[in-house]
Amino acid sequence: DAKTTQPNSMESNEEEPVHLPCNHSTISGTDYIHWYRQLPSQGPEYVIHGLTSNVNNRMASLAIAEDRKSSTLILHRATLRDAAVYYCILGSFSSNTGKLIFGQGTTLQVKP
C-alpha cells in the first residue's frame, strides 16, 4: 500500500484559510487521494477525495499536484469546529477492497 506523509501538527487562526499538505510520492495511477478528519470523541468523517483534477465541495477544496506526488487540503475559513486530526489516505477504486490505511495524520489547532 502506498504511503502518505503529513506534518504532525499545524496551527491556524479562526476565519483564516488553512492549507494542509500531504506527500505521496509512491502513488499509483489508480490511487485516489482521500481526506478524512476526526474531531475529538468522534469517529472519522469523510471530507473529500480526488484523482487528478482539483475538487471542491461544501467542506473543503483538494488541490492535486500535476505529477500527483503531493496534494493539499484547503479549508477556506477555519472555524473552531475544524480543530481535528486530518488524515490523507490513498485508495484504489479499481482494486475495490475498501481498505483505508490511516497514517498518523495532522492535528490541526484553531486559535480564536
Add this chain to the structure above:
Amino acid sequence: DTEVTQTPKHLVMGMTNKKSLKCEQHMGHRAMYWYKQKAKKPPELMFVYSYEKLSINESVPSRFSPECPNSSLLNLHLHALQPEDSALYLCASSQDRGRPQHFGDGTRLSIL
C-alpha cells in the same frame, strides 16, 4: 448526528466474559467495516464485509468474531479478551467497497 449507530457507547468487561458490539446503518450501504483505534493512534482496519460476506480479515485474533446477519447490521463478538484489547472500536459503512466511508462514534471498550 452520525448515520451509523454503535451500541453500547462504553463497555467494561472481564477477560473471561463474552460480549458483543453492535453496529447499524439504514443508508442501504452494502459494505461494512470494523476498525480498532488505540489512544492517540490512527484507526486500524480489522474486517471488511461486502454484501454480507466477509471479504477482508486483517489477521485479527480469533477472540474477535465478526458477524453480518443482514445488510443493515454488523456485530463484533468478543470472547476471552486481553487488557491490550482495550480501545475504541469503530464501525463504518459505505455504498460499496472503495466508496467514501461513514463512521459511527465507536464503542469504548475497557478490559479489566
